[in-house]
Amino acid sequence: MQPQFKLSHLALALTLSLGAIPTAQAQSATETELMRRLDQLAAELNKVRNELTQLQQQQQLAQRPAEAAKPAAVATFIEAEPSQEPKTVVGGYAELNYNRPRHHSQDTQADLRRLVLSVQHRFDERTKIVTELELEHGVSSAGDPGEVAVEQAYVEHQLTPSWAVRGGLFLMPLGLLNENHEPPAFFGVERNFVETAIIPTTWREGGFQLVGNLDHGMTVQGGISTSFDINKWDANASEGRESPLGSIHQEMAQAKAHDLALFGAVNWRGIPGLQVGAGFFSGQASHKQAAADSRVTLWDLHTRWTPGRWDLSALYARGSISNTALLNQPLVGQPTLIPKSFEGWYAQAGYKLWEQASYALLPFVRWEQFNTASGFADLGQGLTPSAQPNERVITVGANFRIAQGVVLKADMQRFGENKDGDRFNLGLGWSF
Numbered sequence: 374m375q376p377q378f379k380l381s382h383l384a385l386a387l388t389l390s391l392g393a394i395p396t397a398q399a400q401s402a403t404e405t406e407l408m409r410r411l412d413q414l415a416a417e418l419n420k421v422r423n424e425l426t427q428l429q430q431q432q433q434l435a436q437r438p439a440e441a442a443k444p445a446a447v448a449t450f451i452e453a454e455p456s457q458e459p460k461t462v463v464g465g466y467a468e469l470n471y472n473r474p475r476h477h478s479q480d481t482q483a484d485l486r487r488l489v490l491s492v493q494h495r496f497d498e499r500t501k502i503v504t505e506l507e508l509e510h511g512v513s514s515a516g517d518p519g520e521v522a523v524e525q526a527y528v529e530h531q532l533t534p535s536w537a538v539r540g541g542l543f544l545m546p547l548g549l550l551n552e553n554h555e556p557p558a559f560f561g562v563e564r565n566f567v568e569t570a571i572i573p574t575t576w577r578e579g580g581f582q583l584v585g586n587l588d589h590g591m592t593v594q595g596g597i598s599t600s601f602d603i604n605k606w607d608a609n610a611s612e613g614r615e616s617p618l619g620s621i622h623q624e625m626a627q628a629k630a631h632d633l634a635l636f637g638a639v640n641w642r643g644i645p646g647l648q649v650g651a652g653f654f655s656g657q658a659s660h661k662q663a664a665a666d667s668r669v670t671l672w673d674l675h676t677r678w679t680p681g682r683w684d685l686s687a688l689y690a691r692g693s694i695s696n697t698a699l700l701n702q703p704l705v706g707q708p709t710l711i712p713k714s715f716e717g718w719y720a721q722a723g724y725k726l727w728e729q730a731s732y733a734l735l736p737f738v739r740w741e742q743f744n745t746a747s748g749f750a751d752l753g754q755g756l757t758p759s760a761q762p763n764e765r766v767i768t769v770g771a772n773f774r775i776a777q778g779v780v781l782k783a784d785m786q787r788f789g790e791n792k793d794g795d796r797f798n799l800g801l802g803w804s805f
Contacts, residue, residue, distance in 0.1 A: 546638035547652030556802020595637035600656030608707035632657030717743025765789030
């Protein structure tokens with residue numbers, strides 16, 4: 374405290390010394406006298422600086438025994454050298470949504486859609502872990518609709534400056550949304566249908582993958598992982614019509630692992646504001662427990678371009694399940710048979726209409742078309758289900774950014790086939 378006291382008084386003395394010279398006297402004062410005063414003040418300032426440095430060194434020496442006495446778990450929690458990142462970082466995101474159907478207002482719902490807490494810890498410069506725990510629908514119990522799930526839990530080790538390896542439970546690198554699904558990262562209250570019904574966001578598998586950040590903005594990912602389980606298909610439920618792969622994903626919860634899968638993705642960002650990419654997944658899904666071996670294949674093409682105030686994106690995804698004729702034979706007569714193909718696409722445009730300080734208003738429009746059962750394998754005359762019609766949805770709304778990482782959302786959705794799906798949505802989300 375003493376050096377700070379001297380510094381403040383020294384600054385006051387300097388002000389008074391210079392300000393106390395009237396204009397007439399300043400004109401008559403000799404340059405030698407002025408320089409003498411400045412030299413004297415500079416000497417005093419150097420003296421105080423030296424005292425402050427000595428005091429800081431003494432404080433550091435006094436703290437070292439106390440730091441050494443801390444338990445290891447406490448000493449490393451959110452601590453780092455001044456020039457380094459923290460060893461442990463806590464983050465998360467949340468979505469609170471309000472959905473009001475246009476034709477059935479009695480079904481209006483408000484929901485804490487999801488709350489996710491994330492912890493990352495760096496063991497050294499090359500090794501870290503990433504974990505995320507998700508709670509859906511506010512309450513999870515035997516009598517409530519909520520669910521608690523581990524969204525990610527993997528180790529990442531940097532092999533070279535360009536290549537890293539991940540092992541554990543991680544998000545699959547397909548589409549634009551699956552790896553970047555926090556509320557501020559996408560337009561609209563609800564996630565788009567193509568990347569939930571066709572690509573089952575949030576989709577994670579257990580396995581190993583290589584991640585490469587190459588020259589000219591190229592990123593490549595690929596590896597081996599767990600696959601889907603066709604034995605989970607419920608022909609009496611509607612879940613398979615809503616999302617074929619979402620109904621048979623395993624999320625590494627005692628996942629059947631006789632059959633594994635290969636996956637890969639390539640993304641190019643060589644031009645500022647532009648991303649062009651593709652993803653691919655293929656794996657057996659019967660695990661020697663079904664009537665026939667069955668392979669699930671899914672691929673997508675996607676692009677995003679953000680020139681100036683615009684945010685433009687488009688995506689196409691297509692999936693297939695093999696040997697569905699044999700798989701469906703014992704299910705004939707039930708309402709939801711296994712489709713052999715499903716696909717969808719969307720195009721979206723957003724625009725930053727207004728921005729001031731941390732606030733920003735971004736209206737958008739999205740047109741999407743998808744079909745969760747675009748084709749069925751032939752089961753014989755009168756037994757083969759007809760392909761479903763394409764569903765078309767247009768969404769118009771706006772994101773209002775309150776602060777970096779906090780967003781209010783509002784939109785209206787109109788359906789081409791299922792008019793009961795028309796609705797008005799409000800949302801609040803954050804990510805940190």
